Amino acid sequence: MCYTLTNDLEKLGLLARAIRQSVVRSLAEAGSGHLGGSLGSADIFTTLYFSVIRHTPDEPLWPGRDRFILSIGHIAPVLYATLAEAGYFRKEELLSLRKLGSRLQGHPGRDHQLPGLELSAGSLGQGLSVSVGMALALKMDRLDNRVYCLCGDGELQEGSVWEAAMSAAHHKLNNLTVIIDRNSLQIDGSTEKVMALEPLKKKWEAFGWQALECDGHDFRSLLPAFNKARMELLHPSVIIAKTVMGKGIASIEGDYRWHGKAPTKEQAVAFLRELEGGIQNIEH
Amino acid sequence: MKEYTNSGSKDTRSGFGEAMHELGKTNPDVVALCADLTPSMKLDAFARDFPDRFIEVGIAEANMICIAAGLTIGGKIPFTGTFANFSTARVYDQIRQSVAYSNKNVKICASHAGITLGEDGATHQNMEDLGMMKMLQNMTVINPCDFNQTKAATLAIAKYVGPVYLRFGRPKVPNFTPPDQQFEIGKALVLNEGTDVSIFATGHLVWKALEACRILGEEGISSEVINIHTIKPLDDEAILASVRKTGCVVTAEEHERNGGLGDSIAQLLARKYPLPVEMVAVDDSFGESGTPEELMKKFGLDTPDVIRAVKAVMARKKS
Numbered sequence: 001m002c003y004t005l006t007n008d009l010e011k012l013g014l015l016a017r018a019i020r021q022s023v024v025r026s027l028a029e030a031g032s033g034h035l036g037g038s039l040g041s042a043d044i045f046t047t048l049y050f051s052v053i054r055h056t057p058d059e060p061l062w063p064g065r066d067r068f069i070l071s072i073g074h075i076a077p078v079l080y081a082t083l084a085e086a087g088y089f090r091k092e093e094l095l096s097l098r099k100l101g102s103r104l105q106g107h108p109g110r111d112h113q114l115p116g117l118e119l120s121a122g123s124l125g126q127g128l129s130v131s132v133g134m135a136l137a138l139k140m141d142r143l144d145n146r147v148y149c150l151c152g153d154g155e156l157q158e159g160s161v162w163e164a165a166m167s168a169a170h171h172k173l174n175n176l177t178v179i180i181d182r183n184s185l186q187i188d189g190s191t192e193k194v195m196a197l198e199p200l201k202k203k204w205e206a207f208g209w210q211a212l213e214c215d216g217h218d219f220r221s222l223l224p225a226f227n228k229a230r231m232e233l234l235h236p237s238v239i240i241a242k243t244v245m246g247k248g249i250a251s252i253e254g255d256y257r258w259h260g261k262a263p264t265k266e267q268a269v270a271f272l273r274e275l276e277g278g279i280q281n282i283e284h
Numbered sequence: 285m286k287e288y289t290n291s292g293s294k295d296t297r298s299g300f301g302e303a304m305h306e307l308g309k310t311n312p313d314v315v316a317l318c319a320d321l322t323p324s325m326k327l328d329a330f331a332r333d334f335p336d337r338f339i340e341v342g343i344a345e346a347n348m349i350c351i352a353a354g355l356t357i358g359g360k361i362p363f364t365g366t367f368a369n370f371s372t373a374r375v376y377d378q379i380r381q382s383v384a385y386s387n388k389n390v391k392i393c394a395s396h397a398g399i400t401l402g403e404d405g406a407t408h409q410n411m412e413d414l415g416m417m418k419m420l421q422n423m424t425v426i427n428p429c430d431f432n433q434t435k436a437a438t439l440a441i442a443k444y445v446g447p448v449y450l451r452f453g454r455p456k457v458p459n460f461t462p463p464d465q466q467f468e469i470g471k472a473l474v475l476n477e478g479t480d481v482s483i484f485a486t487g488h489l490v491w492k493a494l495e496a497c498r499i500l501g502e503e504g505i506s507s508e509v510i511n512i513h514t515i516k517p518l519d520d521e522a523i524l525a526s527v528r529k530t531g532c533v534v535t536a537e538e539h540e541r542n543g544g545l546g547d548s549i550a551q552l553l554a555r556k557y558p559l560p561v562e563m564v565a566v567d568d569s570f571g572e573s574g575t576p577e578e579l580m581k582k583f584g585l586d587t588p589d590v591i592r593a594v595k596a597v598m599a600r601k602k603s
Contacts, residue, residue, distance in 0.1 A: 126377075128350075130357075136354070136355060167351065
């Protein structure tokens with residue numbers, strides 16, 4: 001049975017909050033890992049796994065599933081939290097993140113048999129090419145499954161991303177949607193200072209894509225973008241989702257120093273309290 | 285010694301191309317990808333007759349490797365085609381993460397390997413590829429010796445599930461193995477039985493080893509010649525069985541000594557059965573322009589080099 005998807009904004013808000021809480025808990029327990037991007041993309045993950053992607057957590061390799069590739073492996077904690085929330089494995093397992101023998105590797109590793117994981121990822125600039133391959137295979141077999149790939153914005157500095165972008169448009173892969181987590185930050189600071197990406201939408205359009213922009217924290221903005229991507233007949237679609245790194249914890253929002261940091265246990269207590277306090281994403 | 289006849293020299297890459305065309309007819313899951321080298325890779329016939337299963341990726345090898353990884357998720361059996369340098373060095377991280385670590389059923393097929401690429405020179409003459417690929421977990425590494433064997437190997441890897449690196453070459457070389465052979469991955473082939481020395485050869489050096497064996501035979505030296513077409517997994521048992529009989533070893537390959545077949549065999553022997561080893565291989569050097577024959581001579585990969593190595597190792601055995 002395909003997972004029941006919802007467009008109920010309140011439900012989505014609660015799910016996003018639960019995912020953020022899991023992220024904070026698992027990172028505090030691990031003592032290391034990437035908090036900023038994991039919190040910042042939690043609403044995108046919620047949209048994907050609870051409103052957009054056809055999938056079956058109790059049968060991860062169901063042939064009818066839509067495919068999801070996380071190209072930025074470092075935000076694995078939010079992927080794991082989402083998979084657990086959807087029922088791929090028990091939430092208790094999230095506390096094994098980054099520990100010896102865990103299926104929840106620091107960056108996703110496919111040899112650890114985690115259900116729901118299609119690809120190992122960590123070294124940047126590969127996920128989109130793999131997604132192109134999946135989309136091509138589906139077209140060859142005349143199947144209507146869709147392929148979704150989440151890329152970071154800093155990742156777009158990898159040249160291979162643009163090889164993939166060129167090829168997806170060349171093959172008219174309208175079954176492919178890429179989401180860019182556009183938080184405008186990377187390890188060394190602002191993306192525009194490190195290596196400017198703008199005008200980003202125009203770049204994708206010049207490469208032959210349908211380029212859409214949306215607020216990556218507002219389901220009322222995210223959902224129509226995914227719908228529009230699904231309707232497109234000739235081109236692959238990119239959704240440039242504007243996000244805030246660390247979203248949900250006011251004291252760390254937009255602070256690039258939280259790219260690769262985990263909260264201490266004391267910080268985690270405060271962060272969890274803050275998340276409990278208000279449901280994000282409904283009133284924006 | 286056992287007689288081997290050249291049935292007419294052919295390039296190993298054409299063996300690959302012929303097998304691909306056959307696979308196109310027999311296996312609907314086989315997909316070929318090429319990075320703007322379709323004629324060189326001998327993929328023209330496949331591209332012509334199976335256009336829906338031929339993906340031209342342009343000059344974008346990193347993209348090609350990862351697209352291939354993605355195709356496997358839909359149950360396809362992708363064969364990527366470009367030169368050895370662009371099949372390995374250029375895309376090592378893509379292979380490492382998206383193919384090997386992700387354990388995807390991708391067949392990385394590399395032509396123009398080694399020094400015999402010839403006139404194009406060192407930028408294109410990759411002699412580190414076997415080392416790079418054998419270091420990757422999950423990767424099977426195959427280096428067949430002639431046209432017939434390359435064809436058989438190509439057909440065999442389509443049936444095997446898991447990442448494979450298949451290496452072959454550009455020049456026409458003697459074609460001497462049977463046309464109808466069954467290729468067994470990981471199984472060393474004893475081409476000539478002998479008692480004085482074991483010569484383990486791979487790729488284009490197998491024929492040279494047979495030539496050396498014949499000449500040495502005339503001098504009363506009995507060489508065992510073994511074709512190691514699969515570098516990984518190495519056929520430990522066949523190698524150990526031979527050296528227990530002969531007591532000394534020559535390895536021969538068109539590759540850097542560091543990281544090549546000789547290095548794999550020396551490791552095995554150091555652990556299990558130490559004895560003298562000489563290696564016919566490239567000695568820490570980039571290649572250069574020249575004809576394949578000239579280069580094999582200059583870089584010490586010719587029949588006389590194998591003979592010299594045999595004599596050297598036998599002298600060490602005696603002392």
